[in-house]
Each structure stands twice: as structure tokens, then as C-alpha cells.
Amino acid sequence: MFRFGLGEELGQVPAEDRDRVLDALTQLAREKTELHGGRVTAVLGSKVLAVFADGADPADSAERAVRTASAVRAGLSVPTGTLTPPQAAVRGLTVHAAVASGEALLPRRPSDDPPPPWGGGRLVDTCRSMLAHVQAGEIHVCDETRRQVERAATFRRACASAVAPWELHALHDGASDLSWDRVGAGVHVSELALMHHTLQHTRRRSAAHLITLIDGSGRARTRLLMEFQRQVEELQGGPVRVLAGTVPPPQQAGSALSVPAEILAAYCGIDPGGPEAHAAGRLRTTLNRLCGDPATVADLYAPLARLLSPQRAADEEEVAEMLRAWGTFLARAAREQPLVLIWDDLQHADDTLLDLVERMTQTHVGAPLLVAVGADSRLPDRRPGWATARPRTVTLSLSPETGDCLDRLLESLLPPLRESEVA
Structure with missing residues (x-):
């Protein structure tokens, strides 16, 4: 039942x-x-x-x-x-x-x-x-x-x-x-296999890779990202850490930094609703383990603590500094244990965050880090050359699936178009 x-x-x-x-x-x-x-x-x-x-x-x-x-x-x-x-x-x-x-x-x-x-x-x-x-x-x-x-x-x-x-x-x-079993694998089995192959290459070469999934409706890419996360966590040989998030729409305050903050908190074992003193202690402990060097810890601690703060509103220069520290943190973390970052709805990210994601394959050359992101057609519209000239990147445009029940469920969760909206 x-x-x-x-x-x-x-x-x-x-x-x-x-x-x-x-x-x-x-x-x-x-x-x-x-x-x-x-x-x-x-x-x-x-x-x-x-x-x-x-x-x-x-x-x-x-x-x-x-x-x-x-x-x-x-x-x-x-x-x-x-x-x-x-x-x-x-x-x-x-x-x-x-x-x-x-x-x-x-x-x-x-x-x-x-x-x-x-x-x-x-x-x-x-x-x-x-x-x-x-x-x-x-x-x-x-x-x-x-x-x-x-x-x-x-x-x-x-x-x-x-x-x-x-x-x-x-x-x-x-x-x-398996939610992506042989019966329901649809037309995206090859894309899933390519993602696994890219992860293996990331680990063997200790080099950052970026996979971008483009899908107009969002249902196919959401399923593919969900299944990739499940398979990596359950089926991959060897230790791989998976961290995931969804970029909120731009009208929500702090949207450019919310996913990096969530990923940082999840990695450090920080409860976002907990006391700031506890978060600060967990952050410092994690940085000491990853960096060792007191000068590096001091350089990263202040901007990352600001990133975790509920009152993180900042100007462009401070945002750039927080994201720089966050990128350095990811590189250190990936060198300790291979990392997979999974983000959906990347079309909502602002230009600063998009720049950081697009450059990860260059700024994290020696880190076993795989970034898998999903977006709708607004991302290539904003960035026509998205990741095309970057090394170790691949962009996949997903074809529509013949809908099964999970597709229909995801579709049912989208507000229906009403006559007043048409008018």
C-alpha cells in the first residue's frame, strides 16, 4: 500500500x-x-x-x-x-x-x-x-x-x-x-553513459570537466541529472562526493550565491538554520583539514564565512571575492576526494556566477572535479558560445522524450496555462 x-x-x-x-x-x-x-x-x-x-x-x-x-x-x-x-x-x-x-x-x-x-x-x-x-x-x-x-x-x-x-x-x-531502469530509459541512455565516461576521465586525469544539459521543458534534464546523481552515489567504484542544488529565479534575494552557499554548507556539515558560531567552527575545521597552511586558511575564511551568513548581501567586488574563495575551496576539496557538482536551472544564474562555472575547467585544471549543469534555452540565448571554446567541456541538447508517468508527474507540477494568461 x-x-x-x-x-x-x-x-x-x-x-x-x-x-x-x-x-x-x-x-x-x-x-x-x-x-x-x-x-x-x-x-x-x-x-x-x-x-x-x-x-x-x-x-x-x-x-x-x-x-x-x-x-x-x-x-x-x-x-x-x-x-x-x-x-x-x-x-x-x-x-x-x-x-x-x-x-x-x-x-x-x-x-x-x-x-x-x-x-x-x-x-x-x-x-x-x-x-x-x-x-x-x-x-x-x-x-x-x-x-x-x-x-x-x-x-x-x-x-x-x-x-x-x-x-x-x-x-x-x-x-x-532503478528509477531509470531498462524499460524506462527512453532516448537518453547514451547521454547518461557519456556522463559516466566523463566522470571516469575526470578521476583518472585529475582534471576538471563541465557537462551542460540543455532542455526546453526541463523534465528530461531533471530526470537525467537525478539519475546521474543516484548512480554516482550508489554505483561508482571508489569514493566520489556528490553535492547538488538548484539555482532559484533572480527575483529571490541572494540567488547568485544561494547554491554556492548551500554546497559549502553541505560539504562542511553545517545546518543552514543553526547558530552562526557553530557554522564558523565547522568552516574553520574544514579549512584547516583541507589547507593546512594558516595563511591560506586566513585568506579563505572571511569571504566563505560571509557567503554562509544570512546577511550576505554585497556589492559586485565582494561577490566576486566570495566566489573566488569558493572556487579555491572546491579545488582543495576535490583534491582530497573527487567531487561531482550537480546544478539545475542554471539559466537563472547571473553573469558573475556563469563566468565562474564556465571557467572552472581552466581554473581547476589539476582537480578531479566534474560539474554537471542543466538549463533551458535561455542559457544559450544569453551565452551563444557557452563553453564551446573551453577545454574539457561538452554541451548536450536533449531531444524530447515520449512521456512516461514520471514525465507526466513533472509536467503536472507545472502550473497549467489559463485563459486569463493567454488573453
């Missing part, structure tokens, strides 16, 4: 349009369920019930149910690490899942009839009770499900529920829980 949460942070979707989002989420759950041999038997608002009853082996049905839950979660999430659940790909949108195994009387229907409503039953009641305790991004299973699937997955104790004492940690064989 799935439950999809539409939080207040999903502010750009008007209340009257949220049904479109729920419909796209339901279709995503239905497609993943059918892909793994199950069927959706009931949908009530934000909840979806699926059953897996084909075949004589209960363990096979249980595994397919767990893999379906993982596939739906992966399609709507960005991984955050091995110890925490994935983060929602769209702020305010959450997915919760519970899997219960046992005997149930299934409704009979001709194969050409639509699925009948599922009215209840002990197993359904158990699954519903489990789901009430599932936190965002988690998948809880009952004891029987864990026993049936323990060869194919690892589980850990769930803190919230005695009814569902186990939480899915990882599937041993990652083939079925």
Missing part, C-alpha cells in the same frame, strides 16, 4: 490542480506494479493498494511487492546516503509504502474488466495499520515479508511501529529498483 503526501511546500500547484498530481502519482504506481507482475486493486485519494498473487511461490510475490515499492520510491526521490531515506525529488511531495504478506481473498473479475474496488480484509487492515507509521521515504514490511525476501534485500529495525518492525534498507540486486 502506498500513500502519497502533498505538503504545503508544494506551493506552485494550486489546490484545484492537485488532482492532476495525484492522478500522475497513481499512474506511476500502477505502471511500476504491472511491470513487476502485480495489479492495483484500489485507489482512494492519495492511497493505492496493489496485490501480487501470481505464481505458487509466496517469496516471489513478496519480493516483487518490495521491488515495486522501491521502484516507485526511486522514481520520486533523490538518494541522500546509506543511512537515511531518499529525499523527495520535488519539495513537499512524499511517498510512504508498506508491504504485508499473507493469505487474502482476491476479488474475481474478467480480464477485460476494470479493477474492482477492494473493500477490506484482515491483510489489508494490517497493511493500512503499518502504513500509518511510515515516515516519508520509508518502506516498512511485516515479519513474514522480511522472512520471504531476506535473500534479496537487507532490512533494519523500524523505530515507529511494532506492527511493521522492519524497514527496507537495500536491495541486493539493484536492477529492479
Whole structure:
């Protein structure tokens, strides 16, 4: 059983349009369920019930149910690490899942009839009770499900529920829980392979590279960047640190510096809402580790501390100084551990930030740093020669995809064009 949460942070979707989002989420759950041999038997608002009853082996049905839950979660999430659940790909949108195994009387229907409503039953009641305790991004299973699937997955104790004492940690064989699986890879498998090849080249040569994805609608590049991040964090051999962000529109205060500030805070382990004294201490500790030389630490500390400050508003000269220090920090960090920076909506960046990103392959020649950015057509319109004359750069114009459910979901999150706007 799935439950999809539409939080207040999903502010750009008007209340009257949220049904479109729920419909796209339901279709995503239905497609993943059918892909793994199950069927959706009931949908009530934000909840979806699926059953897996084909075949004589209960363990096979249980595994397919767990893999379906993982596939739906992966399609709507960005991984955050091995110890925490994935983060929602769209702020305010959450997915919760519970899997219960046992005997149930299934409704009979001709194969050409639509699925009948599922009215209840002990197993359904158990699954519903489990789901009430599932936190965002988690998948809880009952004891029987864990026993049936323990060869194919690892589980850990769930803190919230005695009814569902186990939480899915990882599937041993990652083939079925990829949001970019063989069935849904679309037309951009080659672009994804090129990005991985560029990362390998970055690491082997210890040289900075820049990949730019241009896509008019934004859906294809967002999916590609999300999947690249997931695969680098899960599948790359050797240690690679991934830091990601989205450039906000220019009307938001401090937009030119918000992503560099977020990346710096994430690298140093700083809570943006925490006390400034704690942030200053973490920053200084990180700089001492990366630089060693007190003179270099002193040179970088003041502008980087200013970058992290909520009151960072500054003139052009101060902005340039903060970004210079930030670039030097990245080079030091990449030499300690290869870095991948993933930015979306780069078309919103101002000229100072665009200059810095475009020059990274020259200013960070000896650092294993890969910068993967996404933008719409406004970026090449503003910069017709974007990165074309720079070494170790590649720009990919993504072709439109034939929309699957995730594409439709991303499209449903865009405010629809209304008659008043047309007029």
C-alpha cells in the first residue's frame, strides 16, 4: 500500500490542480506494479493498494511487492546516503509504502474488466495499520515479508511501529529498483553513459570537466541529472562526493550565491538554520583539514564565512571575492576526494556566477572535479558560445522524450496555462 503526501511546500500547484498530481502519482504506481507482475486493486485519494498473487511461490510475490515499492520510491526521490531515506525529488511531495504478506481473498473479475474496488480484509487492515507509521521515504514490511525476501534485500529495525518492525534498507540486486531502469530509459541512455565516461576521465586525469544539459521543458534534464546523481552515489567504484542544488529565479534575494552557499554548507556539515558560531567552527575545521597552511586558511575564511551568513548581501567586488574563495575551496576539496557538482536551472544564474562555472575547467585544471549543469534555452540565448571554446567541456541538447508517468508527474507540477494568461 502506498500513500502519497502533498505538503504545503508544494506551493506552485494550486489546490484545484492537485488532482492532476495525484492522478500522475497513481499512474506511476500502477505502471511500476504491472511491470513487476502485480495489479492495483484500489485507489482512494492519495492511497493505492496493489496485490501480487501470481505464481505458487509466496517469496516471489513478496519480493516483487518490495521491488515495486522501491521502484516507485526511486522514481520520486533523490538518494541522500546509506543511512537515511531518499529525499523527495520535488519539495513537499512524499511517498510512504508498506508491504504485508499473507493469505487474502482476491476479488474475481474478467480480464477485460476494470479493477474492482477492494473493500477490506484482515491483510489489508494490517497493511493500512503499518502504513500509518511510515515516515516519508520509508518502506516498512511485516515479519513474514522480511522472512520471504531476506535473500534479496537487507532490512533494519523500524523505530515507529511494532506492527511493521522492519524497514527496507537495500536491495541486493539493484536492477529492479532503478528509477531509470531498462524499460524506462527512453532516448537518453547514451547521454547518461557519456556522463559516466566523463566522470571516469575526470578521476583518472585529475582534471576538471563541465557537462551542460540543455532542455526546453526541463523534465528530461531533471530526470537525467537525478539519475546521474543516484548512480554516482550508489554505483561508482571508489569514493566520489556528490553535492547538488538548484539555482532559484533572480527575483529571490541572494540567488547568485544561494547554491554556492548551500554546497559549502553541505560539504562542511553545517545546518543552514543553526547558530552562526557553530557554522564558523565547522568552516574553520574544514579549512584547516583541507589547507593546512594558516595563511591560506586566513585568506579563505572571511569571504566563505560571509557567503554562509544570512546577511550576505554585497556589492559586485565582494561577490566576486566570495566566489573566488569558493572556487579555491572546491579545488582543495576535490583534491582530497573527487567531487561531482550537480546544478539545475542554471539559466537563472547571473553573469558573475556563469563566468565562474564556465571557467572552472581552466581554473581547476589539476582537480578531479566534474560539474554537471542543466538549463533551458535561455542559457544559450544569453551565452551563444557557452563553453564551446573551453577545454574539457561538452554541451548536450536533449531531444524530447515520449512521456512516461514520471514525465507526466513533472509536467503536472507545472502550473497549467489559463485563459486569463493567454488573453
